[in-house]
Each structure stands twice: as structure tokens, then as C-alpha cells.
Amino acid sequence: MRDVTLVGGGLAGSLLALMLARRGVHVTVFERRADQRAEQVEEGRSINLALSTRGIHALSQVGLDAEVLARAIPMRGRFIHPVNGNTSLIPYGRTADEVIHSVGRRGLNAQLLDALAREPNARVFFQHRVTGYDPRARALAVRDEATGREFTAPAPVVIGTDGAASAVRLALMQHTRMNYAQDFLEHGYKELTIPPATDGSFRIEPNALHIWPRGGFMMIALPNLDLSFTCTLFLRHDEFAKLDTREAVHSFFQKTFPDAIPLLPNLEDEFARNPTGGLVTVRCGPWHLGGQALLLGDAAHAIVPFFGQGMNCAFEDCGVLAELFDVHGGNWADVFPRFFDARKPNTDAIAQLALDNFVEMRDTSADPHFALKRQLEHKLEDKFPGRFVSKYAMVSFHRFPYSEALKRGRVQDRVLMEACSRATALAELDADAIFARLQAGCSN
Ligand SMILES: Cc1cc2nc3c(=O)[nH]c(=O)nc-3n(C[C@H](O)[C@H](O)[C@H](O)COP(=O)(O)OP(=O)(O)OC[C@H]3O[C@@H](n4cnc5c(N)ncnc54)[C@H](O)[C@@H]3O)c2cc1C
Incomplete structure (x- = not known):
């Protein structure tokens, strides 16, 4: 018709x-x-x-x-903000065009x-x-x-x-x-704004997706064309409910996101004004x-x-x-x-x-083993082109059916995380042996 x-x-x-x-x-x-x-x-x-x-x-x-x-603004990787302030960029891809x-x-x-x-x-x-x-x-x-x-x-x-x-x-x-x-998540979200700097530039690295992972909850920020960032705080609804005064909001941020406080000049006002989404x-x-x-x-x-x-x-x-x-x-x-x-x-x-x-972003992305896993994925992609494609790449840089990405990604997560949890540097990892384990896992 x-x-x-x-x-x-x-x-x-x-x-x-x-x-x-x-x-x-x-x-x-x-x-x-x-x-x-x-x-x-x-x-x-x-x-x-x-x-x-x-x-x-x-x-x-x-x-x-x-x-x-x-x-659009290209984002090359996850820019991680741990509580201790030692920030790092974990690239999404291996090449300049592997960006979101x-x-x-x-x-x-x-x-x-x-x-x-x-x-x-x-x-x-x-x-x-x-x-x-x-x-x-x-x-x-x-x-x-x-x-x-x-x-x-x-x-x-x-x-x-x-x-x-x-x-x-x-x-x-x-x-x-x-x-x-x-199925509702027990977490909700609230959006906050990092305005442009007074000199008319971005306040933080523009070509990245910023994450403040805090184990159980997190905040992220994506850049906007007007040189601002939109932050999204993901937090359990019962924790949001406790942040019902300006003082509670300020002390929560002081404790958990100290480096973000100078970036969010309207924090308390926005927090009260903006809705909490489900x-x-x-x-x-x-x-x-x-x-x-x-x-x-x-x-x-x-x-x-x-x-x-x-x-x-x-x-x-x-x-x-x-x-x-x-x-x-x-x-x-x-x-x-x-x-x-x-x-x-x-x-x-x-x-x-x-x-x-969600679990990976909020809980493990600040873990050094996670950064190592990403390096290992890129090494495997270089060494076995077309034969190894990371879960992230299957979803974000290719058009593999999502069901395939889920199946192969599960094997990858298990095998790669297990290898990385026993290593401190890429040089310690045997890419050939790991690739063989991946192939065996995927054919099961
Ligand atoms: C916090 C958050 C972050 C997200 N980030 C991303 C991201 O980074 N990347 C990504 O790919 N996706 C992201 N998403 C998901 C994305 O927003 C949705 O998947 C996408 O908007 C779906 O598009 P849609 O057109 O199906 O629905 P919508 O975008 O919701 O559009 C539905 C439209 O229907 C209209 N409408 C609703 N009811 C009626 C009615 N009864 N009569 C007439 N019109 C009606 C609405 O006004 C609206 O215009 C995010 C979602 C959230 C909540």
C-alpha cells in the first residue's frame, strides 16, 4: 500500500x-x-x-x-577521570577513522x-x-x-x-x-552542563567521551558544537533522592567528582532544575x-x-x-x-x-587491566586483520549483526580479561596463544 x-x-x-x-x-x-x-x-x-x-x-x-x-565532533576514545586525578585516554580504535x-x-x-x-x-x-x-x-x-x-x-x-x-x-x-x-534500571540520569571556558575554548579535551567511573555509578560528558559539554550523571534513584539540598549536592561532588566541580559552575542550580530521567x-x-x-x-x-x-x-x-x-x-x-x-x-x-x-564503564574502565585489554585488542586486530575484531569495533565501527557481536564478545571478554588480569604490560602477553584460545572459544 x-x-x-x-x-x-x-x-x-x-x-x-x-x-x-x-x-x-x-x-x-x-x-x-x-x-x-x-x-x-x-x-x-x-x-x-x-x-x-x-x-x-x-x-x-x-x-x-x-x-x-x-x-559532529569526533571522539577518539574514553578519557578517564579517576578520583585521584590521574587522567588517561583509552582510544576506541586503532586508526584515525575509528572514532564515534x-x-x-x-x-x-x-x-x-x-x-x-x-x-x-x-x-x-x-x-x-x-x-x-x-x-x-x-x-x-x-x-x-x-x-x-x-x-x-x-x-x-x-x-x-x-x-x-x-x-x-x-x-x-x-x-x-x-x-x-x-525492565527499569535502578539507576536514573541527570544532565548537567560544562560551559565553554571564558577564553571561548573547550574546558576539557573535546575529542573524547569523558568518563568519571566510580564503581556502581559514573558521570560522562560529550562535547557540543558551542564548546560546552553535556554531562550525564548515572546514579541509583535512591542516591539521587538523598541529594535534595544544595549542600548535599556540593558535598557529594566534592567527595566523588572533585575535579569536575570547577567545570560545573552552575552545578547546584542545574541539579535542582533538571529532571532525573529513568x-x-x-x-x-x-x-x-x-x-x-x-x-x-x-x-x-x-x-x-x-x-x-x-x-x-x-x-x-x-x-x-x-x-x-x-x-x-x-x-x-x-x-x-x-x-x-x-x-x-x-x-x-x-x-x-x-x-x-554499563558495568564495564562504571566499574572496570578505571582498572589498569581494562586499558591493557584495549591495547591487546588493538594488537590482535593488527596481527590478525579481519580475523579478530573487538566487541567494541563489531558494534561501533562495523555492521556485524548485534547477535554475532554479543556471542563473540562474550568469548573475548572472558579470554582477554583472564589473560590481562595476570599481566602488567602488553609485552607479557602471547598474542598467538590468546588468538588460538579465542578461536576455540568461538567455535564451541
Ligand atoms: C540519556 C540517554 C542517552 C542516549 N545516548 C545515546 C547515544 O549516545 N547514542 C545512541 O545511538 N542512542 C542514544 N540514546 C538512545 C536514543 O535517544 C534513542 O534510541 C532514539 O532517540 C530512538 O529514536 P526513536 O525515534 O525511536 O524515538 P524518540 O527519539 O524517542 O522519538 C519518538 C518521537 O515520537 C514522538 N511521540 C511520542 N509519542 C507520540 C504520540 N503519542 N503521538 C505523536 N508523536 C509522539 C516524540 O515526541 C518523539 O519525537 C540515548 C538515550 C538516553 C535516554
């Missing part, structure tokens, strides 16, 4: 709308927020994001990769919406919130947030790209036998109702942000759906189930990889 309604014009919705419109589909997008390009709108979600290979590949499928990368990119969420969404506005087949209705979906009537209930008008919109084919709290998913759960589970993993399925409805992106598989993959995975979803559309001549009844079958094992895998990476 050539008419499709997308619910949600966020990152996945706007990219998918673009891909479909260019294939001759008449796309209608209902987006509950005001047009971000024109108005000051609620920020809601993280201000900046790490864009990596999968996301860049999907953007290249609509010719937007160069435009987006022109407004900090992009502004709003700017990226605006670039996608600008491109969409040039497509004659696409119409976007901002401030239009979908409040319900009746699959039998094939219709959406919509409220125009600007006027308060409620109306019913015929929607023969619906794709829910409406994020982690998807209204389309809720309706499908009510009308179909969809399985559903949501972190959830959503697993559900099937994501489709025949050929008439589908969930995609966070609506289908919200994950925690610790591998920097939620958006990248959602963008990869868009590319996979567009390719299936081409193969099956636009027959949604063929496309939707195949999309679910192809993506579900991979989105389950990245959900797990993201949870595992």
Missing part, C-alpha cells in the same frame, strides 16, 4: 519517512511536539548522542551522512526534518498527538495540541516510531497477543499486526544508553525496513514479519550488550 502513517517524527520517524517518501510512498507523520526548528521546545531526552557506523550508514542511504558529520561522533539531538532531527520537507510525498503534522489506534477500524485518534481539536484519522498502514512510551505499542498490546516486558529496557513482540501495523526504533526495543546504540540501532532498523520494502515490492504483509524476524534477535542482543557495557 502506498499510504503510510508514521506516529512520531523523532530520529527514527523522520529518517524512515524520508526513506519511504523517496520510494514513492505517501507518508503522513503525526508528531506530538512543536516543530523543533521553529520553537523552543521541551528537551526531554539527552541533548547529545554518540553517532557511529550503523547510524552513519543509514544516513548515507539518504545522502545525509556528510551533512550530519559536518556538524557527538551530535546534537535537536540539530540532527532538524536536518532530517529539513530533508523531509523537500519531499513532495511527505506531510508532517506537528503538535499532533496520537492518543489511540483502533486496528479494526484502521484509524488513529489524534489530538491537535495547538487547538485542542480531537479527530479520527484513517490509517490503513501505521508505523509506530513514537519512542519508548509508544502509544501505538500500547494499542497493539490491547488488541493483539503481543508479549511485553519492561532508564528502561523494553522487550516485546511481535512488533507487527499483519501488514497493517509495525513498531520500529525505541517503540519496539528501547535500550539503556551505555553502548551509545539506541539511535544507531533505530537508524539501522530504518535501512533494513527500506531494503525489505525494495525486495518485496512494497508489500507490507511480506515486509513486516520479515523485518521482525530479522531484527528481533539483534535488538535483544544490543539490549544485553548495552546492559553489560
Whole structure:
């Protein structure tokens, strides 16, 4: 069918709308927020994001990769800030192009919406919130947030790209036998700002993702084009609740992040003002109702942000759906189930990889054995090109199926960490023997 309604014009919705419109589909997008390009709108979600290979590949499928990368800041590695102040950079990759990119969420969404506005087949209705979906009537209930008008919109084919709290998913759960589970992390997050230095430069190294790992919790910071950084503190909700006065916030930071205090001049004000967000993993399925409805992106598989993959995975979803559309001549009844079958094992895998990476980032990234493990990974990649690819590289610099990265990554973590825990320097490690152990582990 050539008419499709997308619910949600966020990152996945706007990219998918673009891909479909260019294939001759008449796309209608209902987006509950005001047009971000024109108005000051609620920020809601993280201000900046790490864009990596999968996301860049999907953007290249609509010719937007160069435009987006022109407004991105490359991050070469993790810049670790231990409590003792002995900072170090642990590179992500071996070569200059093995980097990830900090992009502004709003700017990226605006670039996608600008491109969409040039497509004659696409119409976007901002401030239009979908409040319900009746699959039998094939219709959406919509409220125009600007006027308060409620109306019913015929929607023969619906794709829910409406994020982690998807209204389309809720309706499908009510009308179909969809399985559903949501797992909240006991940690939440709060965003804080490192403003530019008074001389108009960055206050800390711009080409890195900064981490203050503290065992059980952590803070990270990603650079912005305006020379500021957005910090995100990940902390248990019960610990957040204790930080309810300016004094409590100050003394917590004094104790745990002393080197960050001079970087955060508005710490206490921002801490009180900015919301504490929750972190959830959503697993559900099937994501489709025949050929008439589908969930995609966070609506289908919200994950925690610790591998920097939620958006990248959602963008990869868009590319996979567009390719299936081409193969099956636009027959949604063929496309939707195949999309679910192809993506579900991979989105389950990245959900797990993201949870595992939280432990690595907050607990082990300050451990010298972890830095050694990264050096060993790079040595193995040099010595066995194409035959050894680290877990991080499989996820962030290549487009291996996530399920493959999970399987091979588990073997790597076990074998490499075991080798590194008994060594103090790379020279002590026998790369050939370790590679043989990895191969034996992966073939089991
Ligand atoms: C703290 C944090 C950090 C993150 N960092 C990264 C990162 O570094 N890299 C990365 O790849 N990912 C990251 N993510 C994940 C990423 O934000 C999401 O995976 C991504 O935004 C998913 O895109 P989406 O379009 O599916 O959903 P969203 O971006 O949530 O978009 C959904 C859209 O639907 C609209 N909408 C919702 N309900 C309705 C409705 N009823 N009617 C109409 N419109 C509606 C919303 O307004 C929104 O525009 C992070 C997430 C968090 C929380």
C-alpha cells in the first residue's frame, strides 16, 4: 500500500519517512511536539548522542551522512577521570577513522526534518498527538495540541516510531497477543552542563567521551558544537533522592567528582532544575499486526544508553525496513514479519550488550587491566586483520549483526580479561596463544 502513517517524527520517524517518501510512498507523520526548528521546545531526552557506523550508514542511504558529520565532533576514545586525578585516554580504535561522533539531538532531527520537507510525498503534522489506534477500524485518534481539536484519522498502514512510551505499542498490546516486558534500571540520569571556558575554548579535551567511573555509578560528558559539554550523571534513584539540598549536592561532588566541580559552575542550580530521567529496557513482540501495523526504533526495543546504540540501532532498523520494502515490492504483509524476524534477535542482543557495557564503564574502565585489554585488542586486530575484531569495533565501527557481536564478545571478554588480569604490560602477553584460545572459544 502506498499510504503510510508514521506516529512520531523523532530520529527514527523522520529518517524512515524520508526513506519511504523517496520510494514513492505517501507518508503522513503525526508528531506530538512543536516543530523543533521553529520553537523552543521541551528537551526531554539527552541533548547529545554518540553517532557511529550503523547510524552513519543509514544516513548515507539518504545522502545525509556528510551533512550530519559536518556538524559532529569526533571522539577518539574514553578519557578517564579517576578520583585521584590521574587522567588517561583509552582510544576506541586503532586508526584515525575509528572514532564515534557527538551530535546534537535537536540539530540532527532538524536536518532530517529539513530533508523531509523537500519531499513532495511527505506531510508532517506537528503538535499532533496520537492518543489511540483502533486496528479494526484502521484509524488513529489524534489530538491537535495547538487547538485542542480531537479527530479520527484513517490509517490503513501505521508505523509506530513514537519512542519508548509508544502509544501505538500500547494499542497493539490491547488488541493483539503481543508479549511485553519492561525492565527499569535502578539507576536514573541527570544532565548537567560544562560551559565553554571564558577564553571561548573547550574546558576539557573535546575529542573524547569523558568518563568519571566510580564503581556502581559514573558521570560522562560529550562535547557540543558551542564548546560546552553535556554531562550525564548515572546514579541509583535512591542516591539521587538523598541529594535534595544544595549542600548535599556540593558535598557529594566534592567527595566523588572533585575535579569536575570547577567545570560545573552552575552545578547546584542545574541539579535542582533538571529532571532525573529513568532508564528502561523494553522487550516485546511481535512488533507487527499483519501488514497493517509495525513498531520500529525505541517503540519496539528501547535500550539503556551505555553502548551509545539506541539511535544507531533505530537508524539501522530504518535501512533494513527500506531494503525489505525494495525486495518485496512494497508489500507490507511480506515486509513486516520479515523485518521482525530479522531484527528481533539483534535488538535483544544490543539490549544485553548495552546492559553489560554499563558495568564495564562504571566499574572496570578505571582498572589498569581494562586499558591493557584495549591495547591487546588493538594488537590482535593488527596481527590478525579481519580475523579478530573487538566487541567494541563489531558494534561501533562495523555492521556485524548485534547477535554475532554479543556471542563473540562474550568469548573475548572472558579470554582477554583472564589473560590481562595476570599481566602488567602488553609485552607479557602471547598474542598467538590468546588468538588460538579465542578461536576455540568461538567455535564451541
Ligand atoms: C540519556 C540517554 C542517552 C542516549 N545516548 C545515546 C547515544 O549516545 N547514542 C545512541 O545511538 N542512542 C542514544 N540514546 C538512545 C536514543 O535517544 C534513542 O534510541 C532514539 O532517540 C530512538 O529514536 P526513536 O525515534 O525511536 O524515538 P524518540 O527519539 O524517542 O522519538 C519518538 C518521537 O515520537 C514522538 N511521540 C511520542 N509519542 C507520540 C504520540 N503519542 N503521538 C505523536 N508523536 C509522539 C516524540 O515526541 C518523539 O519525537 C540515548 C538515550 C538516553 C535516554
